[in-house]
Amino acid sequence: MINLIQDFRYGLRQIRHSPGFFTIAALLLSLGVAAITQIFALVDALLLRQLPVSNPKNLIQLFEQQPKRPAEPFFDYTFYNQLAHNSSTLFNVVGQIETIRAMEQQGHAERVHAVAVTGRFFLDLGITPMLGRLLLPTDDHAVVLSYACWLRSFARDPNVIGQLVQLQGHGYTIVGVTQQSFTGTTLDSSPDLWLPFANQTDFARVPNPNLDNYVIEIIARLRPGISEQQAQQEISALWTRHLRDAEMASPTGESGLSRGELQVRSIARGVSPMRSQSENGLLLLLTGTGLLLLMVCANVGGLLLSRATARERETAIRLALGATRARIIRRWLIESLLLTLVGGAVGLAIAYAGLPLLMRWMPPAHGIGFDPGEIRPLALYVAPDLRVAVFAFSVLGLTTALCALAPAWRSSSSDINIALKSTISDRRTHLFQSLLCSFQIALCTTLLISAGQITRSLANLRESDAGFDRDHVTLFSIDPHVRGYDSQRTWLMEQRLIEGVRTIPGIEGAALADRGLMRGIGLGNSVVFPAQSGGVINSSLNSVTPDYFEVMQIRLLAGRTFPPNEAASGQPPQKVIVNTAFVRKFLNGQDPLGKQFDTGKQFQKPRYEIIGVVSDTKYRSMREIPPPIYYTDEFGPKAYPDTFILHVRSHGDPRAVIEPVRRLLHSIDAELPLYEVATLSEEVDRSLWQERLVAALTSSFAAFALLLSAIGLYGILAYFVSRRQQEIGLRMALGADSRQVIWLVVRRVVPTIAIGLITGIALSWSAGALVRSLLYGVPAFDLSVETPATALLLAIGIAGSAVPTFRAIRVDPSSALRQD
Numbered sequence: 001m002i003n004l005i006q007d008f009r010y011g012l013r014q015i016r017h018s019p020g021f022f023t024i025a026a027l028l029l030s031l032g033v034a035a036i037t038q039i040f041a042l043v044d045a046l047l048l049r050q051l052p053v054s055n056p057k058n059l060i061q062l063f064e065q066q067p068k069r070p071a072e073p074f075f076d077y078t079f080y081n082q083l084a085h086n087s088s089t090l091f092n093v094v095g096q097i098e099t100i101r102a103m104e105q106q107g108h109a110e111r112v113h114a115v116a117v118t119g120r121f122f123l124d125l126g127i128t129p130m131l132g133r134l135l136l137p138t139d140d141h142a143v144v145l146s147y148a149c150w151l152r153s154f155a156r157d158p159n160v161i162g163q164l165v166q167l168q169g170h171g172y173t174i175v176g177v178t179q180q181s182f183t184g185t186t187l188d189s190s191p192d193l194w195l196p197f198a199n200q201t202d203f204a205r206v207p208n209p210n211l212d213n214y215v216i217e218i219i220a221r222l223r224p225g226i227s228e229q230q231a232q233q234e235i236s237a238l239w240t241r242h243l244r245d246a247e248m249a250s251p252t253g254e255s256g257l258s259r260g261e262l263q264v265r266s267i268a269r270g271v272s273p274m275r276s277q278s279e280n281g282l283l284l285l286l287t288g289t290g291l292l293l294l295m296v297c298a299n300v301g302g303l304l305l306s307r308a309t310a311r312e313r314e315t316a317i318r319l320a321l322g323a324t325r326a327r328i329i330r331r332w333l334i335e336s337l338l339l340t341l342v343g344g345a346v347g348l349a350i351a352y353a354g355l356p357l358l359m360r361w362m363p364p365a366h367g368i369g370f371d372p373g374e375i376r377p378l379a380l381y382v383a384p385d386l387r388v389a390v391f392a393f394s395v396l397g398l399t400t401a402l403c404a405l406a407p408a409w410r411s412s413s414s415d416i417n418i419a420l421k422s423t424i425s426d427r428r429t430h431l432f433q434s435l436l437c438s439f440q441i442a443l444c445t446t447l448l449i450s451a452g453q454i455t456r457s458l459a460n461l462r463e464s465d466a467g468f469d470r471d472h473v474t475l476f477s478i479d480p481h482v483r484g485y486d487s488q489r490t491w492l493m494e495q496r497l498i499e500g501v502r503t504i505p506g507i508e509g510a511a512l513a514d515r516g517l518m519r520g521i522g523l524g525n526s527v528v529f530p531a532q533s534g535g536v537i538n539s540s541l542n543s544v545t546p547d548y549f550e551v552m553q554i555r556l557l558a559g560r561t562f563p564p565n566e567a568a569s570g571q572p573p574q575k576v577i578v579n580t581a582f583v584r585k586f587l588n589g590q591d592p593l594g595k596q597f598d599t600g601k602q603f604q605k606p607r608y609e610i611i612g613v614v615s616d617t618k619y620r621s622m623r624e625i626p627p628p629i630y631y632t633d634e635f636g637p638k639a640y641p642d643t644f645i646l647h648v649r650s651h652g653d654p655r656a657v658i659e660p661v662r663r664l665l666h667s668i669d670a671e672l673p674l675y676e677v678a679t680l681s682e683e684v685d686r687s688l689w690q691e692r693l694v695a696a697l698t699s700s701f702a703a704f705a706l707l708l709s710a711i712g713l714y715g716i717l718a719y720f721v722s723r724r725q726q727e728i729g730l731r732m733a734l735g736a737d738s739r740q741v742i743w744l745v746v747r748r749v750v751p752t753i754a755i756g757l758i759t760g761i762a763l764s765w766s767a768g769a770l771v772r773s774l775l776y777g778v779p780a781f782d783l784s785v786e787t788p789a790t791a792l793l794l795a796i797g798i799a800g801s802a803v804p805t806f807r808a809i810r811v812d813p814s815s816a817l818r819q820d
Contacts, residue, residue, distance in 0.1 A: 012338065022339060022342075024711075025300045026342045027346075028299060028343070028708065028711075029296055029300060029339065029340055029399060030343040030346035031347065031350075031704065032289075032296035032297075033347030033348065033351070033399070034350035035292060035701070035704075036286070036290060036292070036395060037347065037348060037391070039282070039286050040388060040391050040392075041351070041382055041388050042382055043282050044385070044387055044388055044391075045381060045382040045383075046187065046272060046274065046278065046282065047269075047275060047279060048269070048387065049269065049387070050270075051267070051268065051270050052127070052181045053125040053127055054126025055126070055221070056268040057268050058221045058222040059125075059219065059221055059267050060090075060220055060231065060265060060266055060267060061073060061185070061217065061264075061265055061267045062235065062263070062264060064260040064262060064263070065260050065262075066260040066261075067536060069536070069537055072260075073217045073218075074097075074215040074216070075217075075218055076215055077095075077215070077216050078242070078246075079239065080095045080218050082242060086238065087220070087231075087238070088234065089222065089226045089231040089234045090220040090221065090223065090226075090231060090235070091220065091221055092125075092220060092221040093219075094117065094121045094125070094219050094220070095121075095219070096117045096184075096185070096216065096219065097115070097116050097197070097200075097214065097216050098114070098116075099113075099114055099115075099200075100112070100114070101167045102168050102483060102484075103166070104167075104671075105166065108671075109483065109673060111479055111673055111675045112192035112193060113189075113192050113376070114143075114191060114192065115184060115191040115193075116195055116200055117135065117197055118216075119136070119138075119196065119197075119198075122134035122135055122194075123136070123137075124221075125219075127179075127182055128179065129144070129176040129179070130147065130176075130177050130178060130179045131150075131160070131176055132161040132174070132175050132176030132177060133176045134178070135175070135176075140196065140198075140199070141172045142172060142175045142195070143165065143167070143172040143175065143193050143194065143195045144174075144178060145160070145174060145176070145178070145193050146182075146183070146190045146194075147177060147179065147180040147182075147190075148192070148379060149190075153192075160174055160177065161174060161175065161176065162175075168484060170199070180381060181381045181383070185267055185270055186271045186272065187270040187271070187272040187379075187380055188272050188273060188379065188380060189378070189379050190379035200214050219267070228264045228266065235262055236261075236262045239262045281694050284450075284771065284774070285694060288447060288697070288698055288701050291443045291446070291447065292704060292705060293395065293399065294439075295443050295444070295708045296399075296708065300339070333401075340396050340399045344395075344396040344399070348392055355382055358382075359378070359380075362378050362380065434752045437709070437713055438759065440705070440709050441709050441752070441753060441755075441760060441793060442755075442756045442757075442760040442763060443705060444708070444756075445756065445760020445761060445764065445790070445793060446760050446763040447698060447702040448702045448706070448760075448793070449760070449785055449789050450702075450764060450771050451695070451698035451701070451702040452788065453775055453778050453782065454691065454694050454698055454774055456777075456784075456785060457691060457695075457774065457775045457777065457778050458688065458691040458695045460777035461622045461623065461776050462684075462685075462688070464622060464776075466617060466684065467554065467615055467617030467618055467626060468517070468552040468553060468554055468680070469552060469553035469649075469680075470680045470683075471654070471681055472651070472652075472654055473647055473650075473679065473680040474647075474648045474650065474654040474657050474658060474677070474680070475516060475648075475677070475679070476646040476648065476661055476674050476676070476677055477516070477643065477645050477646075477674065477675055477676035478643070478644060478646060478665070478672065478675075479642075479675060480493060480644075480672065482673075483671060487637060491637040493669065496668055497646065497664065497665065497668060498510050498512065500667075500668070501646070501664060504660045504661070504664070506652060506657065507649065507650050507651075508551075508651060509547050509551045509648075509649045510551065510646060510647065510648050510649070511544060511545045511550075511646075511647045512544065512548070512635055512647070513542055513544045513548055513644065514542055514642070514644060514645075515543075515645070516683065517617070517618070517619060517620075517680070518620070518621060518622065518680075518687040519620065520621055521620060522540050522541075522542070522619050522620050523541050523542065524538075524539065524541065525537060525539055525541050526539075526599050526600055526601070527582075527597055527628075528598050528600060528601070529586055529587075529595070529596075529597045529598075529603060530596075531603075533601070533602065538585070539582060539586075539628040539629065540619050540620075540628065540629045541629065542629065543633065544562075544631050544632075544633060545562070545633060546561050546562040546563065546633065548647065549561055549577075549614055550649075551647050551648075551649040552647065552649075554617055555614060555615040556614055557613045557614060557615060558593060558612060559612030559613055561577060561612055562611075572605065572606060572607050573596050573607060574607065574608050574609070574632060575608075575609055575611045575633070576631060576632050577610070577611060577612040577613070577630070577631045578612075578614075578630045579613070579615065579616045579617065579629045579630075580613060580614075580616050581625075581628045581629070582628035592610045592613055593611065595609070595610045596608065596609045597610075608632075617629070621687050622684060622687060622688060645676075646661070654679040655679060658677055662674060662677075691774065694774055706793070709796055709797075710797075713749060713752070713797055731744070741809050742805055745805045753793070753794065761786060761790075764786075765781065
């Protein structure tokens, strides 16, 4: 113990004697630790962390899978009741369904996402509140707020418990607030509040007290010893029996229920549409930060190795006086430990402070809940937890070992006699340093090429033709249902809104659409022509008003657009407009005008008739090939009073029209909120969030890696010059000129850079499979990316060599020859 204390004191003295060296080394380590800790915290939150409920491992949810369609989690309430009472493989069966409500308080209406849950939902999941309590089976008109809603709408008021809020005219008492970490069973977005499922009848458009008419998501736990396959077999049998009973009870012999395959899926880590979208990008970032930390360790290890070589004589004297090699190795480990503790502590502080900044780069959530096309604030809870702390300390331990490995090995393996007599470094030390530097250059090359490819892909996506004008259109999302509008009142409001918008100065036109573009999701349907088969989703669709194509600058290629006041006649065949991709896929070059088609598995009646053809546009993302789309005009006095998006085209800055349109809507209905407002160019940029995030981070990593490579080259050559001053002095005394001395120095760095570049290019090719999923219009091998990266690294190598080379040619021969 006394020796250990002495070694710690010795390490502290070394830090005090070389503060500049330890400051630089600790700063490098802190940046590496901060980067990898932040990315791992994000990976942990999205890919690894389990739901904050009791025993999440046995938590499952039921889904219905139709062929070539996304799985749906919705079942009728009758089937939920049968499972709750008859299943032998499940217990704690609970249900939920998300709806959109208008929450009114103090004369202000707010559009909120509410989740109606069955009575034992919170009890069976084992969730604890942050304030108050959660819903109980006996609750009637009670409501629980999410942390996000409590923060946004109630300013984190601790006295919110007991307050009364109005949900579309029905009074509810706030009884609790959930923990910040609990966002429901979906990670990406959080509901604003939870209320009893029994009160669904409060919000029915057509009053119906029978809950069997409602759909519900079914969540349950597997009984001990029961696998997902066993549960699926039993529940599939119950589902088949339920469908048969529903058909027998129906007067028409049709149950009205779909007959997809029932699936049991674990939701221990929650449901997350973003998980599948961003998994490759996150793993790429984690790999990049790991490589960056390896570069930091190699760089710091090389610097420590130089110090170990410079202290060879000191080490040899200690060994001669009886110090053991284990004691020498321990001293280097302690010195490295002190260095990594300081750098790690600063790095963890940077990582935790920077997590909110990192979350600002993340995209909003979409493809979730009641309105899949809606864009909602991302509710992913990213915060340090035990796993992140264990990972961070494991990284610190590994960093300590890697940084101390080279100097400890070098010191403990020194020959005492040679070390006491020699003043020139042996070739092994220089070779090891050169290999470390080549390793850094190789990783730097890989990062530079990857960053160049991803940055170029982002530019290609931004510049690609989307088929519509993104620079002059502003989008306003409006939901008349939150104010209780019926079909007639909605249509009158839509007409007043469009007519009023057209009178605002600077506005060229306005139109309505059922769906927005570039949101990663849309509407699809099964299109079938006579003598063709359907049954799978093979076309996208959108409902628009007649001026939509002019507002969006989508060209009419044949036929005509929708005439005014022809919408929603209800008489088949309904008039539709299709794009050229639709014509290519279904009509094989035939004249599309007048052609009629149906939807479903087979052609039964002419449901739609084509009256026009427009140019192709991208629909869900900038990456996709323009899909087949057919457009309908279903806005009218008999249309369903659903959410719609107002598209406004302006002459100049599209954001300049936001306030005039907001004032116009307020004059029509002061309590009807605009819940989404954005320009179309912002929607496009938002759809490229993954490419922007990865491009920014990989570029930052590559810049840091360049700095590390330059420091590494400088360290090698500075060490080389300092250890060979006598040789350089002797050469100059014998007549060598400055060019020969420069070549002596430069030839040491050329192989190091060459090996690093060749290895880095090879690594970038082998890593192409990981990066390829993020690329767009960029080949795996592209000289326009590799050549600038190579030239930049060569320039960095020359810059890193400049100071040591200049120092070499300034060596005074007489002074160098007199050195011991």
